[in-house]
Amino acid sequence: MPTENTQEQHVTISRLVAGGDGESRFEDHAIDYNTALGPLRQTAAIPATSICFHWLPAEFASDFRAMIRPCLIMVIEGAASVEAGSGEARVFHPGDLLEVTDCNDYGHDVRAMEGQPFRAAVINLDAGSGLGKAPARQPSAQSLPFLRNVTGDDGRSHFEDGALPYFTGDGGSLITGEIAIARYQFVLALGDLSFDFHNAPQRQIVLPLTGGIQGENGDGSRRQVAPGGVYFGEDTTGQGHITRALDGAVRFSIFAHLA
Secondary structure (H helix, E strand, O other): OOOOOOOOOOEEEEEEEEOOOOOEEEEEEEEOOOEEEOOEEEOOOEEOOEEEEEEEOOOOEOOOEOOOOOEEEEEEEOOEEEEEOOOOEEEEOOOOEEEEOOOOOOOEEEEEOOOOOEEEEEEEOOOOOOOOOOOOOOEEEEEEEEEEEEEOOOOOEEEEEEEEEEEEOHHHOEEEOOEEEEEEEEEEEOOOOEEEEEOOOOOEEEEEEEOOEEEEEOOOOEEEEOOOOOEEEOOOOOOOEEEEEOOOOOEEEEEEEEO
16 A cells, blocks of 8 residues: 655555456565756656646535546545445555556546645556546636746756646546656665756656756756646757755656657
8 A cells, every 4th residue: 555655765665456256456576767867857758658647625525437548546635435346445645556457347536635725746657448438528717737847049058937728527637638648767865966957858847746946947947846736848859947946845756748
């Protein structure tokens, strides 16, 4: 069962898989870090197709259902209980990971916990061919803020603010549109991280699940991305930016490489 951790030794993932009796069940899986890139440790890149973001109200509770396609769910705020068809339930907090592959069985249910809304990023692992299709959704008045870092005409990196629109879902939930990605990887940065001027290695979305990011550009601007924030790193050319640990905390994050 997932516990609060910084994923420092390896990446621990709960998997929800189809059982031989047609009911879903949990398995545990670990992925080792295999590359050191400067002050960062990272896993191999894993193929994927898209990423989107979900928000569930504090009272959210779903019926048992299977996923439309395999996906990786990353908790970024709040907590949720997931119950498998086997009867086992696990509670997931920020930094916990759940890979769901039970696309053709009895499925699982999800409940927001601890009296607060729950937010998650969902990476779709393939185009999927599960039962049913995603329902039509209506635009919501709410949106998800993000920070982007891009290279300007002056060759320096510059911060920009933006927002991803939400659409309404079942049970009062909200979901963004899908953003195409090619792959993703898990990245660990220790609390003494201080990475001098460098470019983003590729256009990517960085999601700090624990810890955070303190960035500085050559124009003197400084911004912070706290755990649960959404950061688009797209300054692949020019002077680049400086990255430091936020408040000296270990950062466990996802790098989703944009397609």
